[in-house]
Amino acid sequence: MTMKNGSGWLLPSLAGAMMIGALYLVFLWVPTERSMGIVQRIFYFHMPPFLVAVVAILVGMGAAIRYLMTKDLRFDEVAVACIEVGLVFDTMNLLTGPFWARPVWGIWWTWDARLTSAFVLWLMFVGYLILRQAIDEPHMRAAASAVVTVFQAVGAVIVYMANRLWRTQHPQPVIAGGEGSGLASPMWVALLGSLAAMLVVFACLVQVRRRLERLRRETEGLRREVHAL
Amino acid sequence: MEYLRAALAIARKDLRIERRSKEVTNAAFSFALVVLLLFSFTFDPSGEETRAMSGGLLWLVYSFAGVLVLNRSFARETANDSLDALVASPAPGGAIFLGKALANTVFLLGLELATLPVFGVFYNVRWDLNLGWLLLVFVLGTWGFTVIGTVFSAVTVNVRLREVMLPVLVFPITVPALMAAVQLTTTVFTGQPLAPEMVWIRVLVAFDLIFTLLAAALVEFVLVG
């Protein structure tokens, strides 16, 4: 299985171009928010990663189900790639939150529905990766990971809904505005532009990670063959 | 049905073994007491605030001790390779899961009911005010927690470091069930009306149904190599 170095340039180029476009939109194009100032621009890098992480776990669940149905390890490659890259994006969400919240609202963190759910999702990603590290045999690893992902994806949805319910009874300060707080239309453009760019970067990174996983598996397999001789 | 008969036979077997060896319930109960002790250092146990936190405290104790029990669920089958005999038998994977989940729920409920009076004494909490509802919450909440813990016990049965891994995998997913159980339990302990909290009962029922079905359907994939 040779690596086709040449053919993989389209997606990364697109990702690069879109990120540049997004940076332009966020830093140069969209007007500064009236009350929060320049710091508010973090919002465009805080919110989209969370959505990308949600996409990650949902796509991961799809790949997991396909693996369980077909036992084709290529789906396992997709799944682990999604979760790992999703972890990166979720981490971005969790790290940018405090940098925004502290100057604007005076607190580092709040247990509102969104941040709590983001943290739970982060723990799920980490748990998944720790589990994978502890299983050597690829099919056992893939089956265990797939079952865990399905539970985690369904769980994440329920966690988010339950958290919203909880916060209606135990209100906490909400950063990033509550549900339905208004965004002026240029801000929507910047937000969606950032989100689109990040989704393409996500796809790009997933492809890279997939290839890495396949190479790793092939190496393990060769090593096993050699030992068996 | 065959399915239920197999599940009940497996549940009965686990219950009988535990009754004889008491290997895990003793350890779990001791651990629950230890946690109760540790919590007493973290805040003033006699204040009114305690009652507002009582549900949360109690379910934290139950969760920590409960994980010990759930970890053993499939681990106990590895001793003599009896898991092979179970999986090779006509019992469907889902029935094996269901039987073990039933046994685990009995263990955990026993643990909870034993710990409850101790908790009441240590933290001056009246727990007998609305016993019917409290028991309902215990059953629904424990079943949800057990389902996740049991199926993940199966997932991690042959995995290194499973004792550490199980809590990390189980707790994030059980957050909604724990949340609901905590809210309902605190409501009962503080004598508040239950009517506005009924939504949490629905949360528990939905959680239990969804994950029980999911577990019964998926466990076969990790039991058959």
Place this chain on the structure above:
Amino acid sequence: MISVQGVWKFFGDFAAVRDLDLEIPRGATLALLGRNGAGKTTLLRMLAALSSPSRGTITMGAQSLRQAANRRRIGMIGHGIAIYDDLTAQENLEFFASLYGVPEAGRQIAQWLETTGLARVRRSLAREFSRGMRQRLAIARAFLHQPEILLLDEPFTALDDRATALLSELIEKAREQNASIVISTHQLREAMALATEVAILERGRLTFRGPCTDQVRSAPEQFYRRHTEPAA
């Protein structure tokens, strides 16, 4: 009876079983020979429905082996004892009898406890048994539901003489009842004594499949050497 068709089993990219085609007819006693790592245990586990083939099918009566109805007809003695230390001999057998839907379980269990010489200790915990007694209980567990197919993974390796005699006798009886038996083993002589057919696995492939003739029985080591690669 059991039909193995085009079966491969991968552990990652390593093929433990390669393109295996094997028929195990009713009433045959098949000696499965091969070195460690040749794939014997992997094959037996697939025959026991403990793992599924990566490619190919294993069917019994045109149905997948994982069907409950098929699993009921299979009995296995693997590397592990597969009994519960904290249950009595009787309780162990009662448990497995209920899983397999054994009719007239009480009577059957009593009979098996007699046959395996465990009747006196039926109410003792398996934990207290000697190793030989545990082996005999495992044998009782495997035969209890009168399986039509017996899978024995190196059964004589760890048995004491009493258990060995018992097992040989039970295999004879099962053969009389037209059961199919697969014995994986290193011990050529014992296997040949019991076998009607022979199969040899070499690195996951079937290198020989045929009847166990008197010629083979009289010189098993030469026969084995002829069909396997020389030891490195």
